[in-house]
Amino acid sequence: MKILIIGGGGREHAIAWKLSQSAKVHEIYCAPGNAGTALENKCKNIDITNYDELINFAVEEKIDITIVGPEVPLIDGIVDRFKERGLKIFGPSKAAAKLEGSKAFSKEFMKKYGVRTAEYEVFYNPKEAAEYLFRASYPIVIKADGAAAGKGVVIANNFEEAKKCIESFMIEDVFKGSGKKIIIEEFLDGVEASILAVTDGNVIVPFLSSKDHKRIYDKDKGPNTGGMGAICPNPYCTEEVLKEFKENILKPTLRGFKEEKMDYIGIVFFGVMICKKGVYLLEYNVRMGDPETQAVLPLMETDFTHVILEALNKNLSELKIKWKNKYSCCVVAASKGYPEEYKTGFNIGNINKIRGKVFTAGAVFKDGEIKTSGGRVLSVVSLEDNPSRAREVAYGDLEKIEFENIYYRKDIGN
Incomplete structure (x- = not known):
């Protein structure tokens, strides 16, 4: 089989790595991929992100299955477009992807079908949202309605924090439209x-x-x-x-x-x-x-x-999925300054010296070198017989990896 994976993060590297172990899979194309997928067994990066070009590539190369990694192409309706051309693609339709594309739609769906969730209100107007928050109990949760790369949720501990969040989401429009509508939700402890x-x-x-x-x-x-x-x-x-x-x-x-x-x-x-x-x-x-x-x-x-x-x-x-009787610990190494401003272009060393597995994200392979290119650079994953040993090995591996301005949390799985 020939597989096409859309996306270029650590998730896509992990998917490519897992699929490459299958005897059913002959070739994997990653669009656009990253340093890790460039070097992974059976994998090849292709510099295509345009949906029409991806569809044409899948047709020309006789791709058996396309797998969509990130949310944005799904929300945009890439699955519908592939299916219109008779192509097999793994992912929900545009209508179904609205469950992630709009938190307001998602909450209404939960309410309609009796899915247990927190109480909430939807706001389109920053003044009305501020008036509601002035009377609210704290802490309280504020969510951007649309996709925001995992950064569209804020837990405000007081009215000042909440007001600042509304200004950022709804007025300054930091999420380019995704925060123009917000959900204010009860805080669950x-x-x-x-x-x-x-x-x-x-x-x-x-x-x-x-x-x-x-x-x-x-x-x-x-x-x-x-x-x-x-x-x-x-x-x-x-x-x-x-x-x-x-x-x-x-x-x-x-x-x-x-x-x-x-x-x-x-x-x-x-x-x-x-x-x-x-x-x-x-x-x-x-x-x-x-x-x-x-x-x-x-x-x-x-x-x-x-x-x-x-x-x-x-x-x-x-289907009955079998799982290994082990524990995993995954720790992300980021560029110092992430999720705000950070520098890139630094060489990454000693990836081949670790015991576990490295999945790259914000890293490119160029001129025989692996260099940082994003905020979350890579993740180190270890599998062991108990959680504390998995954690110990993951952190031991991270200490070996070198790049300028490396930053990671010290308490994952603690």
Whole structure:
């Protein structure tokens, strides 16, 4: 089989690496890919991001399956366009991708189908939002309605912080339109969990749970990022929690997919909060998370290509995914200054000296050198028999990797 993967982050490198292990896969094209995919077995980067050109490439190269990594192409409707040309593509339609593309739509969907979630209000006008926040109880959660690369959620501890957030989202328009409409939501006190799952529209099959670490600094301080590390499985996702998740979140979500007649074959990501009063859904993503993918996929024993094929063939009810009896720890190394301003273009050394696996993101391979090119540069992942050993090996590996202005959290999985 020939596979096309759209995207160029650490998630896409992890997907490419996992698929390259399949005997079913002969060749993988990554568009545009990164330094890691350029060097990965069976993989080749192609410098194409334009949707029309990607479709033409898939036709000309007789691509068997296209896999979409990031959310933006899905929200833009790339799946519909590929299908119009008779091409097989793994991902939800434009209508279904609205579950991530609009948080207001998503919350209405949850409410309609009885998915347990936090109380909320939607605002289009900054003055009305400010008036509501002036009377609100704190802390409170403010979310940009549209896609914001994982940075569109702010927990405001007082009115001043909330007002500043509204100015940034709605007036300064830092997310280029995605924050013009906002959701103000009740704050849920608890522990977050990420549960990736695969769906064929008829069933939803959950993967192992994981725990993302979104904030830039240790002890969950500072602004949100795209994710600074993840562990798998999530120690807070007990059997009781997972049972509650299935009853109050997964089952009503699937009912909604069916009743809305959503064309949804792909990944559904449940961002949940485990509270004393129960398990609540924070958000849907319509693709694999980053860095959760890097922590989860190495633990999958079943051929991931087989999982994708079963979904495309609407045969997931027969699928039983096998998992390794191990623990993973993924720690992201970023450019100092991320998620604000940072410098790039520095050589990365000693990647080949580590024990675990490196997935690159903001890095390019040029003239025989791997150089930094983005905020989140790479992630180191280790698999071990217990969580503390996985953490120890991941951090031991990170200490070996060298590039100027390297920064990483010291408490992932602590």
